[in-house]
Amino acid sequence: MTPALLAAAPPLLTQADAPAGSNLLSPESINVASGVGYRVAELFMFSPVINTVIAALSVLAVGVFLWLLLTINTRAVAPRDFLDEVTRLVIRGDLDKAADLCRRARGVFVAPIVQRCVENAGQGHTVILEMVQTEGRRAADVVWNRISYLADISNVAPMLGLLGTVIGMITAFFGLERETGSVDAAVLSRGVGQAMTTTMFGLFVAIMALVMYSVIKSRATRTLAEAEQAVNTIADHLQRGS
Secondary structure (H helix, E strand, C coil): CCCCHHHCCCCCCCCCCCCCCCCCCCHHHHHHHHCCCHHHHHHCCCCHHHHHHHHHHHHHHHHHHHHHHHCCCCHCCCCCCCHHHHHHHHCCCHHHHHHHHHCCCCCCCCCHHHHHHHHHCCCCCCHHHHHHHCCCCCCCHHHHHHHHHHHHHHHHHHHHHHHHHHHHHHHHHHHHHHHCCCCHHHHHHHHHHHHHHHHHHHHHHHHHHHHHHHHHHHHHHHHHHHHHHHHHHHHHHHHHHH
16 A cells, blocks of 8 residues: 555544543444344344243254154164064074063064064964054054154244234234324334244244254154064065964
8 A cells, every 4th residue: 555545544443532431342332333133032022922932842843853863763663683583583483482572672663563473473474464564554653643743843833923923013003003193113113023023933943843854754764664674574584484
């Protein structure tokens, strides 16, 4: 930069040159200068009741998601050690021991299905396959019902946000109706703020729950397919043993 340009440049404003009582580095000055809006806590307080319910739904969604992650996996649905032991007993012809093993493994998803197959090993292969399909469908319905909790949250959260939007607009309009003179900016901003913030929080929770639902749905589809294949393999061994 040339000396002429340096001479023409405006002097920098320092803290010493600032008006008395002002602080260039204060949080208020920074927020005003950067255009930062309301903080999350201030947005939350526009409609604390509805936003609290939406926040509770978000916590519930995270809890259900973690619970499903722990219960819908290969170790819980069709553990390899259990399947290998049952297969070994079926091949050896120890069907009573195989059935007893299934009774003791009640926490395993495929255990009741395999137990029905082993206990009815004398039936035809078609009958056993029908049992597998019936028991498997019944057990899978329980899993899908649990997963639907996340879908329900993703549907309820935006509806709560919409409810807050309607209540906020009603508050704004009725507040303006009571004003006889100029429009009260506080009344208007309170109603519009309530309307917008509840919608924002509701959509955020809905999107989060929907993403969790998609992840768990994909995981459940893959895990249940592996469990079905394992049970069909045991049914084939029963047929060959017969």
